[in-house]
Amino acid sequence: MVRLKDKVAVITGAGSGMGKAMAQTFAREGARLVLADISGKQDEVASAIGGSAVGVQCDVAKEEDVQHLIRTAEEKFGRVDILCNNAGFGGGMAPLHEQSAANWDRVHSVNLRGAWMVMKYAIISMLKSGGGSIVNTTSASGIVGWKGHSIYGAAKAGLNQLTRAGALDYAKDNIRINAIAPGTMWTGLVEASKTMPEPPKDGFRLPGIPMDRWGLAQDIANAALFLASDEAAYITGAILPVDGGYCIGFSGMAAENTGAAAGGPEIVGDMRPPI
Numbered sequence: 001m002v003r004l005k006d007k008v009a010v011i012t013g014a015g016s017g018m019g020k021a022m023a024q025t026f027a028r029e030g031a032r033l034v035l036a037d038i039s040g041k042q043d044e045v046a047s048a049i050g051g052s053a054v055g056v057q058c059d060v061a062k063e064e065d066v067q068h069l070i071r072t073a074e075e076k077f078g079r080v081d082i083l084c085n086n087a088g089f090g091g092g093m094a095p096l097h098e099q100s101a102a103n104w105d106r107v108h109s110v111n112l113r114g115a116w117m118v119m120k121y122a123i124i125s126m127l128k129s130g131g132g133s134i135v136n137t138t139s140a141s142g143i144v145g146w147k148g149h150s151i152y153g154a155a156k157a158g159l160n161q162l163t164r165a166g167a168l169d170y171a172k173d174n175i176r177i178n179a180i181a182p183g184t185m186w187t188g189l190v191e192a193s194k195t196m197p198e199p200p201k202d203g204f205r206l207p208g209i210p211m212d213r214w215g216l217a218q219d220i221a222n223a224a225l226f227l228a229s230d231e232a233a234y235i236t237g238a239i240l241p242v243d244g245g246y247c248i249g250f251s252g253m254a255a256e257n258t259g260a261a262a263g264g265p266e267i268v269g270d271m272r273p274p275i
Contacts, residue, residue: 015041060114131174183243
């Protein structure tokens with residue numbers, strides 16, 4: 001079954017990590033893709049997919065870039081059926097009182113204001129074409145407290161509320177809005193992942209994760225595919241943790257690190273970055 005046959009999907013943050021995995025997964029499922037990223041890597045991802053994909057350089061913090069992104073989708077493919085609102089970054093870890101106003105503005109300009117802006121213009125397009133599906137990428141740190149991530153967590157919690165409120169606003173317009181909340185993901189935000197494509201397995205434990213492993217970009221892409229597809233036709237306003245059970249609560253696992261002993265990176269609980 002090809003679940004997204006002829007659907008037009010806009011994916012932000014598509015140049016690497018989870019966004020790239022979404023692009024590759026959606027392409028296999030028959031979607032036509034508009035891939036956005038600030039890095040320029042979106043063109044490489046689009047080229048590898050072929051003629052059903054186009055890359056657009058886009059800073060979601062800039063309204064004119066977002067307008068151009070959605071306009072490109074309409075001009076190239078006629079409409080927007082799906083938005084995967086995935087662009088974002090962590091912004092560094094520090095206690096709340098050591099955070100700066102400048103960092104607040106920087107993190108929120110992309111993770112919250114930028115996400116809202118892409119939703120806004122995608123929704124305007126979807127209203128013209130009869131509906132669609134939006135999948136926001138939030139974070140486990142927007143659901144539970146995450147030490148050192150007050151600013152980032154606040155932005156992602158805000159995106160959770162945008163998801164719920166938007167779902168209410170447009171339920172009667174055939175626009176579904178849901179979110180995925182990744183936990184500890186083995187992506188470029190983890191320094192060790194730059195030299196180790198796959199996380200260590202044998203003899204390595206990840207404190208605080210009941211399923212005892214890192215999440216992979218493909219785990220997020222699979223969840224995005226489900227929420228974007230007609231298989232989730234009766235789901236809206238949901239925040240789906242894809243976190244190995246992290247948001248359930250304390251797992252009883254000792255906060256010890258055995259990664260270094262197994263030849264893997266030394267990673268401790270408070271150093272685990274979101275998405």
